[in-house]
Amino acid sequence: MNGSDIAAIFQGAIVTITLSFVGILIGLPIGLGLALIRWANVPVAAGIVTLYVSMLRATPLVTLLLLLFFALPNIGIPMNPISAAILGLVMSTSAFNCEVWRSALMNFPKDQYEAAQSVGMRAGQRFRRIVLPQIVRVSLPGLVNEMSLLIKVTPVLAVVGVVDITRAAVRIGAQTYEPLPPFLVAIALYVPIVFALVSLQRWIERRQAVAEALA
């Protein structure tokens, strides 16, 4: 393994990080939307969301990716590895985010909501000014945990042909007949990213515990 091989793995890292970031960025609001549909008990839609979340949470990302990558072109939706990767990540992370958001919504004190109603705030205002700031705080540790889980499943994207950290490492291993060093480089790239997120989650939890103890 030489310098250009390591550079190739780093290039893969940029792809991995970009895709994770895009997946998180799109998955967060979609998860919130799904949670709101269930929370507001929208007829029919709430049932569909419940089914979607239950199914997506049980589906391994590999299986989902293979399904999207091979089946969608059959019904006329063109797919390349990158779009299949983003779609798969968003679908799976939004299902998990939905559960985090929903549990925050379920625990939201009803009296605050009624107080906002009684001072004449409209539904949109109530949600934006009263509900959202508080559920973001409560959901934060769960959402960060979900981000670290998402990054940990990204090596699967290599299966549909995305040239990420893992695929770059596999390719170098196959060329040099020395698979161990590129995999170790790949792990050395993953560990600090995931560790940073895990530490961030612990830090937020500790800070909130301290704030609660003071209150």
Next chain:
Amino acid sequence: MIRDFGIVWSERSLLLSGLANTAILSTVSAVVALLLGFVVTPALMSKQPVVSGIARVFVDGMRCVPFLLFAYIIYYGLPSLGLRLDNWTSGLAALTIYNAAYMAEILRGAWVVQPREPIEAGVAFGFSGLRLFRSIILPPLLLSAGPVIGNQMIQIIKDSAFLTIIALPELTHAASSIQSRHYIPFAAFITAVFLYWGLCLVIEAGVSSIGRVADARR
């Protein structure tokens, strides 16, 4: 479309053996990982800084490494160190070792919040060693950790799908080979998705019945 599902139905024996392999892989590694967890958890909480330090590095390390890379290292990486395992052994070893770290952390979390009184009472009644552990400590520990262990089992089932890349004939691998033989991607993979969903619903039902037992004991 109906025809495609007909083809999947004609290949049902392949799919069912994949499902059985997924179930066997997940069950065996979950049970062994839980047992290993019982070894790692006391090490995590050990007063010896060296022992608890090593256990901490193992647990945190596993929680930061993606499972697929870990499986790759065991299957493709270890042979360069002279240790060559077949795909079943590597797959089982990877799933088990990886999840032992998670199980240890789950058990530690459940242990920390357990009340001390029943254990002290047990000691006062002359329980000690293995008997104290088996009849006083273990039952409430497992009941309170039950739901989280159930979640981890679902995670293990999903992780086992990654092992398709080392050609282990589990459910996703079976669906892949049906899709490549007949070119019916939607029918093949959606059937696999439904089977995974079924497996997870079985576990969720098991967890909620454990929860009922726990409530009845309370």
